Amino acid sequence: MSPLHNAALYWYAWRGLVVKQVRRFLRGWVQNLLPSLVTAVLFLAVLGHLVGREIGTLGGVPYADFILPGLVMLAVVTNAYGNSSLALFGARLQRHIEEILVAPMPAWLLVAGFATAGVLRGLLAGALVLAVALPFSDLQLHHAGAVLGIALLTAVLFSLAGLINGLYARSFDHTSVISTFVLTPLIYLGGLFYPVERLADPWQGIAQLNPLYYVIEGFRHGLLGVSAVAWTTTFAVLAAACVLVAGGAWYLLAHSRRLRS
Amino acid sequence: MSAPAIAIDDLAKRYRGGRVGLDGVSLHVEPGAFFGLLGPNGAGKTTLIGLLTSLLRLERGTVRIFGHDVAREPVAARRLVGLVPQEVNFNSFEPVGEIIETQGAYYGLSPRQARRRTDELCERLGLADRRRQTAWGLSGGFKRRLLLARALVHQPRLLVLDEPTAGVDLEARHDLWTLLQELNADGVTILLTTHYLEEAERLCRELAIIDGGRIIARGGTGELLRGLRFQTLVVELAEPLARPGELALSAGTLRPVDAHTLEVDVPRGTELNPVFAELTAAGARIAGLREKGNRLETRFLELLRERGGEGAA
Ligand SMILES: Nc1ncnc2c1ncn2[C@@H]1O[C@H](COP(=O)(O)OP(=O)(O)OP(=O)(O)O)[C@@H](O)[C@H]1O
Numbered sequence A: 001m002s003p004l005h006n007a008a009l010y011w012y013a014w015r016g017l018v019v020k021q022v023r024r025f026l027r028g029w030v031q032n033l034l035p036s037l038v039t040a041v042l043f044l045a046v047l048g049h050l051v052g053r054e055i056g057t058l059g060g061v062p063y064a065d066f067i068l069p070g071l072v073m074l075a076v077v078t079n080a081y082g083n084s085s086l087a088l089f090g091a092r093l094q095r096h097i098e099e100i101l102v103a104p105m106p107a108w109l110l111v112a113g114f115a116t117a118g119v120l121r122g123l124l125a126g127a128l129v130l131a132v133a134l135p136f137s138d139l140q141l142h143h144a145g146a147v148l149g150i151a152l153l154t155a156v157l158f159s160l161a162g163l164i165n166g167l168y169a170r171s172f173d174h175t176s177v178i179s180t181f182v183l184t185p186l187i188y189l190g191g192l193f194y195p196v197e198r199l200a201d202p203w204q205g206i207a208q209l210n211p212l213y214y215v216i217e218g219f220r221h222g223l224l225g226v227s228a229v230a231w232t233t234t235f236a237v238l239a240a241a242c243v244l245v246a247g248g249a250w251y252l253l254a255h256s257r258r259l260r261s
Numbered sequence B: 001m002s003a004p005a006i007a008i009d010d011l012a013k014r015y016r017g018g019r020v021g022l023d024g025v026s027l028h029v030e031p032g033a034f035f036g037l038l039g040p041n042g043a044g045k046t047t048l049i050g051l052l053t054s055l056l057r058l059e060r061g062t063v064r065i066f067g068h069d070v071a072r073e074p075v076a077a078r079r080l081v082g083l084v085p086q087e088v089n090f091n092s093f094e095p096v097g098e099i100i101e102t103q104g105a106y107y108g109l110s111p112r113q114a115r116r117r118t119d120e121l122c123e124r125l126g127l128a129d130r131r132r133q134t135a136w137g138l139s140g141g142f143k144r145r146l147l148l149a150r151a152l153v154h155q156p157r158l159l160v161l162d163e164p165t166a167g168v169d170l171e172a173r174h175d176l177w178t179l180l181q182e183l184n185a186d187g188v189t190i191l192l193t194t195h196y197l198e199e200a201e202r203l204c205r206e207l208a209i210i211d212g213g214r215i216i217a218r219g220g221t222g223e224l225l226r227g228l229r230f231q232t233l234v235v236e237l238a239e240p241l242a243r244p245g246e247l248a249l250s251a252g253t254l255r256p257v258d259a260h261t262l263e264v265d266v267p268r269g270t271e272l273n274p275v276f277a278e279l280t281a282a283g284a285r286i287a288g289l290r291e292k293g294n295r296l297e298t299r300f301l302e303l304l305r306e307r308g309g310e311g312a313a
């Protein structure tokens, strides 16, 4: 078999994985995409506009604009993570993962296919949040490349992490527990609502141990031009984390007895 | 010489918890064969198929498909195989057509090729009307047809079927048999497991019988049947015998079943005329005669019994 032949095989197989899962999350858009949008709209309306009127500006921008980057990242992270973990767990539970296990697909392709679908859902959710917020804001996009790059890498990172979650989950609850009890609180505490630098010690130091703080701050920098962390730093750290987690996900999926007993 | 379609050597599998799935199996199947794998529940048939199709992790032994080692050349090996699994394993929320097309994509078909193949298979397997419907609503028999369509989408050279006719009505079963025979005539090698021995006897040219994770018999279907030592004849009587209990045969044993029926066990190859002569002499008026049950079934039970005896010894 020629390498070219294999390349075509892998391309169609990858495409098959992605199309199947995108169809799945679009079919269930009410439970898959709407919740993130509702959360973001509520925060923007209640906190951004009602409470925000009392607060005025923060870091030189209106409060509603200040919280927007964090809300977009919340949507990206939870959707990318949730899609991968649920898709893999569901495929194991219903056993249609076997359709993939019998097929001529190396483990890395399986990882790539599932991760891509999660990335697409994460980016779609983030874009929707941005789309509903923009009409009510007059923010000037600071750096489009940074915004796209950080959103993409964040989606990749959490989609891959969700895949590992989906591999180890033993029930549907296990697919949402990390998202609800770890990721969402870390985003709330990572400077979504307030500038972490204004916290008193030791809280500031503690907050800066939160990896999601750098994600939000980097994205805020790209979107608004104001931030405590340069987007380039965030970008570099995210890229490194993606490589590490991708390697981990590949290793675990290739060798796990949870896929092939 | 072309490589065997299946070359399994010293294959063993132990599940977590120590349960033995396979215990040292070697099996070679030539290209073009129609091969049956028989054995009681828990014998290891599905385990063997799982190792053949990469659903299970290979632990000991080797499996080669048309010369490609499934562990070392998984891509080359897997693309030659199509699997109809024992249990339904598609996503029931997806439409029938999408399930087949997606599987085509997994095997490297372009969207257009996958759609064309799906058209053909839906037509051939009577799924055309149900193509847009979700698999959820299919009846059991149609679910099995969907499994078969999915297995055939990439035109595999080896088709592996794990109890494909369980729960399928008589007509659909005959359709399936015809289809399998056509595929085989076109050169597709077929490995099939079944609990319907009639099916195995009718379709398979070669058989292996597996029990307790080991192959206990292997050979041509005819050859295995020749190993059958007795045949049982069912004799229907026009009127009841006066004293059936006193009747004895020189060339077999006789059991009255009811007033009008006798069963006669005779060694295979016995000439039957003297048997009838003895029956006639004893006053029996023979109204009907047939061979009892399925020959393969008898042989199968015989083999399992022999092996049970060995195990106990
Ligand atoms: N996932 C598993 N975990 C533990 N043991 C298993 C598993 N799958 C099969 N076994 C055991 O391995 C042995 C062989 O099972 P297998 O499913 O291969 O039998 P089979 O011949 O296909 O039976 P059947 O005719 O009932 O389908 C059995 O003892 C079974 O209990």
Ligand SMILES: [Mg+2]
Pocket: B045, B046, B047, B086, B162
């Ligand atoms: Mg089985």
